[in-house]
Amino acid sequence: MKRMSLWEYANPKKFMATTNVVLPWISVLAAICLVVGLVWGFFFTPDDFRQGSTVKIIYLHVPSALMAINAWLMMLVASLIWLVRRHHVSALAARAAAPVGITFTLIALFTGAVWGQPMWGTWWAWDPRLTSFLILFLFYLGYVALWEAVENPDTAADLTSVLCIVGSVFALLSRYAVNFWNQGLHQGATLSMDKEENIADIFWYPLLVAIAGFVLLFVALVLMRTRTEIRARRLHALQMRERMG
């Protein structure tokens, strides 16, 4: 999505030069948004009359859940760009995003479980959404493991891209399957996570800031990791050349 109209940044050199300028700004902005959003949410919002202070968890749960899914979507787009246009930066960006996505998924899972615990009375309920995130986590693991396992970087990029596309389809199928399955077992989920729908302004503004913080954090981390991956590839190329004499 991000790079669709910006093909020239798919050139590693240009990418390095541009991100070199942009990255500090994004990082600082990400830090500011995160701190403001979370501090605001944690210290300066009232408790919900029904859920008490657990409502404060949404400032972590909603943004991380959002970014866990968006990170995968970004990887999917980057994989498609790599397969179609063979831009190296695209493949490396997909690789760079995966561990960040895993982290967000873990945060979403943990905060979801903690949030639900007082409501459900159990640490882990097979709530459809929570279960879907667990499955997403497994997809991330497989993706990262495949990257690590294949030696030739271009082969790895190709294979992981194919996996990402196929995995996306199956992740979507799993989402619907899990919904279906849970209906069949219990009478619906006991706790809906749809806080967004009837949320009061007083919760909404800090949440928006926190979401912006997570988005910026994701962008900053992915840019930085992509830069590292580009350097690693360059290092690999140089070492190859040294060996060839």
Added chain:
Amino acid sequence: MPELGKYAVWVLSAYGVSLALIVAIVLQTVLRARRVRERLDKAEARRGNG
């Protein structure tokens, strides 16, 4: 410190674990960036000399 009531443990653990995870991924990213950068600089220097 805001009054967290009977859910204090849950809320605090959610924040604690989440922040720890964020710090971990940021640290990992920065450290790896630094390590790769150093190795690359060395390789570039070798290339420049040789």
Added chain:
Amino acid sequence: MIRLFSRDLTLAVRAGGGFGLGLAFFLIVTVLVPFGVGADTAQLGRIAPGILWVGALLACLLSLDRIFQLDFEDGSLDLLATAPVPLEGVVMMKALAHWVTTGLPLTLAAPVLGLLLNLAPAGYGWLVLSLALGTPALSMIGAFGAALTVGLKRGGLLLSLLVLPLYVPTLIFGAEAVSRGASGQAATTPLILMAAITLGTLALLPFAAAAALRINLR
């Protein structure tokens, strides 16, 4: 194409273990479960659909890495890739051979194991039907995973890691169909959904798997 299929079958038969190993594994898994959860027949009957499906899935997983690995090692895969047969077809035939040697025997043996687990009488038909419709998808998805990991030295574990999440929808609908059927509810909806997944898988995954094979042979 047919030749490839019959060759794979012949090889599986002559290598021994082709049919037997997966079945034996399926049997052992199902026999072990009561030791773990207790011998309460009512409870066993309730969880039997899930156990049978998970058991079948694991038994299927066991032989996946052999789909392409042997052919890769002895060079036949290179030769097949340069032969006048589409690689997509090769994948199809390999998955089909895998299904005949694992999925089909599992389907046929499942009712017997259902008896051991005290599956409700109404469930047997659904069990066989759901396995018959679902295991082809397991073989095809497995062939895709095997194609992704064919060149890797220790691909077996990675293969499981890649394939198991892809099995989730089939497993959910399959087990759901059986448990609904066993408890006398209408089981056609999950069954139809699962059949749709199987059809979609058979139609599209051969292309993905062939692409992965080409990348790995490069």
Added chain:
Amino acid sequence: MLLRVHDLSCARGGVPVLERLSFELSPGDVLVLRGPNGSGKTTLLRTIAGLQPPIAGRIEAEDGAVAYGAHADGLKATLSVAENLRFWAGVYGTGGIDAALAAFDLVQLQDRQAQNLSAGQKRRLGLARLLVTGRPVWALDEPTVSLDVASVGLFADAVRAHVAGGGAALIATHIDLGLESRVLDVSAHRAVAPVDALDEAFL
């Protein structure tokens, strides 16, 4: 013209090994590839067989003209000689295997399982596969490994018969086959300044 290679460069594992190779094969031609180990003969043959894309240049051949003979014979240990051969004949949609068996002196062995063959016998079976492909261009990678003198003679005869029938052969080998052939020394085409082409973008 059966095969025309024009200005071809090819890479192994992302590292270019050969560049600017050009040659042609007409019916009746035998071209022997020479060069030290690791000089890229196998990579060249795999590229021509279509298993990997060239990094530059063109390969012109009719679809399905090239039969590739690799280091590995692709034999199944538990199948008999005849079954192995019949499988490949089926895949290539050609007829009988008798001529191929006869050409490599395998008639006596045809019911033996491939796992009970000696290394040389396996190699002969692998080469007999070429005859059942019915393809005009043979691209062979060290075909004479583990063959004895008599078997090398059989192989040379097979190649001679093949090219006499309008085929052509591209053979990477170290030994003298006693065939009338041109020689291409690939070490002259070793990729100089071995830039990692696939990583070029990063240099």
